[in-house]
Amino acid sequence: MFYRFIQKSLYIIFKIMFKMEVKNKGEIPLNTAFILASNHYSNLDPIVLGVSVPCKLYFLAKEELFKNKIFAIFLKFFGAIPLKRKRIDVLAVKKAISLLKDNKPLVIFPQGTRSKELNDIQPGVGYLFKKTSVPIVVARILGTDKVLPRGKKFLKLNKIKVIFKRLKNIGNNFTAEEISEFVWNKIKDMAVYH
Numbered sequence: 765m766f767y768r769f770i771q772k773s774l775y776i777i778f779k780i781m782f783k784m785e786v787k788n789k790g791e792i793p794l795n796t797a798f799i800l801a802s803n804h805y806s807n808l809d810p811i812v813l814g815v816s817v818p819c820k821l822y823f824l825a826k827e828e829l830f831k832n833k834i835f836a837i838f839l840k841f842f843g844a845i846p847l848k849r850k851r852i853d854v855l856a857v858k859k860a861i862s863l864l865k866d867n868k869p870l871v872i873f874p875q876g877t878r879s880k881e882l883n884d885i886q887p888g889v890g891y892l893f894k895k896t897s898v899p900i901v902v903a904r905i906l907g908t909d910k911v912l913p914r915g916k917k918f919l920k921l922n923k924i925k926v927i928f929k930r931l932k933n934i935g936n937n938f939t940a941e942e943i944s945e946f947v948w949n950k951i952k953d954m955a956v957y958h
Contacts, residue, residue, distance in 0.1 A: 775815040782924040786816045791930040797864045798899040804873035805909035816926045823871045864896040890943030900931045904954035
């Protein structure tokens with residue numbers, strides 16, 4: 765209940781401040797697990813996704829963000845799971861699979877870190893799909909790199925847009941790498957909407 769109140773309040777603030785536009789919200793499955801794969805430009809991206817989707821999302825977030833105990837409480841309240849990025853974090857991966865099998869939606873940023881380059885990709889999306897066979901929804905976030913650029917601490921006024929698309933015809937006969945590449949190409953293709 766409190767989560768939904770915060771979520772709706774932030775949505776209104778983002779709508780007023782950044783004229784946030786959410787396209788194709790109907791592509792998001794309700795009351796079921798799914799993987800939400802998105803580009804990642806800014807620290808604002810998880811919040812933007814969190815207020816754009818009508819259910820509680822869970823995130824894999826770099827463990828460095830949890831060093832501040834107060835901020836760590838905030839992150840965990842909003843569904844963040846600490847992830848070690850310098851090696852394969854078996855515990856985080858198991859937690860992610862467990863959440864998906866428990867009917868919870870999980871956000872993955874295939875870039876692995878904030879970047880304006882849309883080239884590098886991690887195989888995590890494909891691996892989790894192979895383990896769970898849940899639907900995959902892709903998101904393209906536009907404008908957050910202007911509102912809160914990497915390395916900056918203060919927000920600037922700029923329009924934010926989020927586009928969703930549910931992927932179909934993904935077979936388990938593909939490798940994790942092939943699935944991840946397919947998902948990433950779909951995210952890149954969504955730039956034409958801008």
